[in-house]
Amino acid sequence: MKKVLITGITGYIGGTIAKKLLDKGYEVTGWVRNDSHLQKLESLGIKTIVGNIHNEDHIKTAVAGVDAVIHNADSADDAYAVDNFIKALEGSRKTFIFTSGSAIFGGKENGKRSDFVYTEDFPVMPRLEMASRVLINNYVLQSAQKDIRSIVIVPTMVYGEGLGIKKESIQIPALVNYSRQTGSGIYFGEGENIWSNVHIEDLADLYILALEKAKGGSLYYAENGFSSLKNIAETISKKYNLEPAISVSVQDAVDHFGPAGGYFGFASNSRCNADKARTELKWKPMYNSIENFI
Numbered sequence: 001m002k003k004v005l006i007t008g009i010t011g012y013i014g015g016t017i018a019k020k021l022l023d024k025g026y027e028v029t030g031w032v033r034n035d036s037h038l039q040k041l042e043s044l045g046i047k048t049i050v051g052n053i054h055n056e057d058h059i060k061t062a063v064a065g066v067d068a069v070i071h072n073a074d075s076a077d078d079a080y081a082v083d084n085f086i087k088a089l090e091g092s093r094k095t096f097i098f099t100s101g102s103a104i105f106g107g108k109e110n111g112k113r114s115d116f117v118y119t120e121d122f123p124v125m126p127r128l129e130m131a132s133r134v135l136i137n138n139y140v141l142q143s144a145q146k147d148i149r150s151i152v153i154v155p156t157m158v159y160g161e162g163l164g165i166k167k168e169s170i171q172i173p174a175l176v177n178y179s180r181q182t183g184s185g186i187y188f189g190e191g192e193n194i195w196s197n198v199h200i201e202d203l204a205d206l207y208i209l210a211l212e213k214a215k216g217g218s219l220y221y222a223e224n225g226f227s228s229l230k231n232i233a234e235t236i237s238k239k240y241n242l243e244p245a246i247s248v249s250v251q252d253a254v255d256h257f258g259p260a261g262g263y264f265g266f267a268s269n270s271r272c273n274a275d276k277a278r279t280e281l282k283w284k285p286m287y288n289s290i291e292n293f294i
Contacts, residue, residue: 001067001095004211007031007053007081008072009041013099013155015164016204017070018046024208029066031073040165053081059088068095068149068211076101076133086143086150095149097210098140102156102196102221103260104130106268110250111189113228114269120219120276130264137219144217151210152219155203156196156270159293169200171265172294176236178256185237185245188253188267191230195270196223199287209281221272224285229266235291 004021008014009030018028022045029047032038038048051058053073063069063085071085082098089096104126105118118124126134143150158169179186203222210220233245254262264270277283287293 001211003027003029003066004068004070005029005031005049005062005066006070006072008074009046010037010165011072012162012164012166012169012200013158013203014070014072015166016162016200017207019044019163020201020204020208022046029062031062037165053078053084056084056087059084063088063092063094066094068097070097070099070207070211072099076136079132079136079139082136082140086140086146086148089148090143090146093147093149095151095211096140096143097151097153097207098137100133100137100152100154102154102270102272103264103268104133104137104154105270105272106130106264108263109193109268110263111187111191111193111229111247111267113190113192113194114271116269116271118221118272120221129260141217141219149216151214151216153207153210154219154221154272156198156221156223156272157290158198158200158203159290160200160287162200163204172232172290174257174261175232175266176240176294179233179236179242180240184243185233185235187229187233187245187247188250188262189247191233191247192228193267193269194226194228196226196272197290198222198224198285199293202285202287205285206277206281206283209277209283213281218280220277220281221274222277223272223274225288225290226271227290232290232294235294239294
């Protein structure tokens, strides 16, 4: 199993996984929507396919020439693309690794703290706003019954410098930019809500271990530490020489980042435990302090 197709190859997670796979001698093909990054990707040793993930014929052609697919491109919410890949891979016994997101744990707590920590054994009963993500996760896992080695990985708040074209994550840079505009580190409501987090290189290592070792129908949470949003805001104030961190309303978060970002990305709790990956896959993450990388 040496030929891997990655969607979202120009993104933060996909690009980092690609670099790690290349370093291990894998042949990597990147799925891109247009040719704007072809030259850069090919200079890195990445083969490319230009196509539409909503075109079934494009997908059938792409998966025919690889052993595994790692799907990152807008994947957590795009049921149509997921179904297209499942159809194309059915009966192939090839590997399909799907990237979800830990906002599924969010309870819309509006900045209040929750100490509950999810494990893969605990059934996730998401709020309405995140229900489709859990349905997609389950659909991918159930595709193991169709002779697909399907795996779901649920990253938490990802930080650190990416190894591909995109160097920055989403949440921390967004908070930094908003805080610099405001002049103070920003948190929402009480800011006591907690997110588990994981360094981008540790996360990419988990994908490779899952590719090489995981059983079909497996789901893994990815974390190696946690922090409250207030603590992150205070760290931003310190690192960027801003005024002391301040609270703004959750409505401000919604107005600035949209409903999903405001309520779930920055004002909900998202806590989980990744001991399953450590035990089954022998995953050994090295980084455990998001504050050091702000």
